[in-house]
Amino acid sequence: MEDSGLKKTPAIAARETGPxxxxxxxxxxVGFVNHDYTRFTSPAYSFHQRLKNRLDLKDSSPGPCYFVHPELTRFGRAKGPSYSMLARARPPGLPQTPGPGAYSPERAPPPSQQRPPSFSIGARTKSRLVDPVPAPNSYTLPSLLGPRVPSKPSSPSFTIRGWNAKGSYAEDLSQTPGPGRYNTTDPSVYLCRPPSFSMLGRLKKPTQVSHTPGPGAHSPEKVKVHRARAPSYSLGVRHSEFLMPLITDVPEW
Structure with a gap:
């Protein structure tokens, strides 16, 4: 028997159920398919079968004497950047670039600030003596007023003529009364009657017979008919809300 409190039993590998x-x-x-990406890949080569030797065909494949560089793989060239050091080329001549003193940065405004547009006044160019092209004011466009513009839609147009007393609609041959001769019926006769109001003169100011006090003469806070005395208030010190209240009535158990 083993005592778990005093002695530990060694682990048995046969009892483990894991793989x-x-x-x-x-x-x-080895190879390129599923290769371990933590390891470098060496160049790989494949061997092809020997071609048949024919008289009319020549073997154009390279032999073992050709050396294939290790950076050439079947997936392409695997090579890092390479540099070469050459001598400094001779300048073609003295550079004609301006020096630092030729620039005036203080004259250029800051790029973050806006500035108004600036213009320069130059000399007038010489006009051509012979110019067969007509000026812009030589062209005229047809008027768009009226219905006689063939290429534009026109709105309805009207003409104003003089007044003719005879033969016009203004000549009343039957001597009929005009619209102003007829009386209109009050709408309250055949419709619901709207509310009506009348305006009278201003009433006279009432004479002061009874000396009744106004609202400002009353002091409801001073009334003590239903209480012992009028309420009074005093401003004291603010007490902490965490203080224990004073308990005077202690129950006796």
Whole structure:
């Protein structure tokens, strides 16, 4: 018998139910397919079968004497950046660029500030003596007023003529009364009657017979008919809300 409090039992590997070391696999380091990305890949070559020797065909494939550089792979060239050091080329001549003193940065406004547009006044260019092209004011456009513009839609137009007393609608041959001769009926006769108001003269100011006090003469806070005395208030010190209240009536158990 074993005592768990005094002695520990060693672990037995047969009781473990997990997979053994042989169940785990690592990616291969040979070839390019599923190659371990933590390892460098060496150049790989493939061997092809020998071609048939014919009299009319020549073997154009390179032999073993050709050296293939390790940076050439079947996926392309695998090479880092390379640089070469050459001698400094001779300048073609003295540079004609202006020096630092030729610039005036103080005259340029800051790029973050806005400035008004600036213009320069130059000399008038010489006009051409012979110019067959007509000036802009030589062209005229047809008027758009009236209905006689063939290429534009026109609005309805009207003409104003003089007044003719005879033969016009203004000549009343039958001597009929005009619209102003007829009386209109009050709408209150055949419709609901609207409210009506009348304006009278201003009433006379009432004479002061009774000396009644106004609202400002009353002091409701001083009334003590229904209480012992009028309420009074005093401004004291603000007490802390965490103080224990004074308990005078202590129950006797």
């Amino acid at each position: 053994g070391p042989g169940c785990y696999t690592l990616p291969p380091t």
